Amino acid sequence: MKNMTALLVKFISCVVAFAIGLDLFFDADFADILSFSVVAAIVTYVVADRIILPRLGNRNALIADFFLTYTIVWIFGNVLLHSYEQIAWGSIISAVIITGGEVFVHRSLQSEAAAAPTGRQQSDFNRNLAYGTEFAEEQEPREKK
Numbered sequence: 001m002k003n004m005t006a007l008l009v010k011f012i013s014c015v016v017a018f019a020i021g022l023d024l025f026f027d028a029d030f031a032d033i034l035s036f037s038v039v040a041a042i043v044t045y046v047v048a049d050r051i052i053l054p055r056l057g058n059r060n061a062l063i064a065d066f067f068l069t070y071t072i073v074w075i076f077g078n079v080l081l082h083s084y085e086q087i088a089w090g091s092i093i094s095a096v097i098i099t100g101g102e103v104f105v106h107r108s109l110q111s112e113a114a115a116a117p118t119g120r121q122q123s124d125f126n127r128n129l130a131y132g133t134e135f136a137e138e139q140e141p142r143e144k145k
Contacts, residue, residue, distance in 0.1 A: 002109075002112050005046050006045065006049065006105055006108065007041060007042075008046055008109075009104075009105055010044065010049075010102075010105055011037055011038070011041040011042045013088060013098060013101035013102070013105070014036070014037035014040045014069075014098060015033060015034070015037045016097070016101075017069075017093075017094045017097035017098045017101065018033045018036050018037055018040075018073075018090075018094050019033055019075075020093065020097060020126055021089075021090045021091070021092075021094030021097060022036070022073075022081075022086070022090040022094065024077075025026040025030055025089065025090070025093065026027070026081075026083065026085075026089070027086075027087070028081060028090070032080050032081065034133055035076070035080070036072065036073060036076060036094075039072055039076065040068070040069050040072045040098070043072060044064075044065050044068045044069060044102075047061075047064060047068060048061045048064040048065045048102075049061065049070060049105070049106070050062070052064050053106060053109060054113065054114075055142035057139045058103075058106050058107075058110065058131070060105055061102075062099055062102055062103065062106070065095075065098060065099050065102045066095045066096070066098075066099045067095075067138070069091075069094060069095040069098045070091045070092065070094075070095040073090060073091035073094055073095070074085070074087060074091045075093060077090065101140075
């Protein structure tokens with residue numbers, strides 16, 4: 001249930017951000033705002049909140065949210081919107097607003113993750129960097145002289 005709540009909050013913040021960034025300053029349709037919001041909410045939730053946030057932390061997830069939102073608006077804006085100025089400024093304004101809202105979403109996700117008991121013990125080292133390497137000298141059974 002916490003995943004649906006986070007996704008819903010993310011979707012609402014995307015609608016508000018795109019309404020401000022694309023519709024308030026420029027003339028965008030409500031259908032464009034909803035389509036941008038659905039795509040941005042799902043992509044940033046999967047990439048930033050489910051993959052980057054648990055592994056790399058809040059700051060890196062916020063940076064990923066900013067660039068993902070900017071890229072999504074830039075790519076789909078080229079298809080749906082007709083003004084280069086609208087695409088450029090709308091993507092920057094929307095990405096800044098969404099990144100500001102993501103601070104609260106990440107805090108709630110991290111507090112829920114910290115409160116939830118895990119079934120396994122935490123180790124003292126980072127498993128992502130645990131590489132096993134063996135160094136040995138080659139030994140020939142018959143030495144050549």
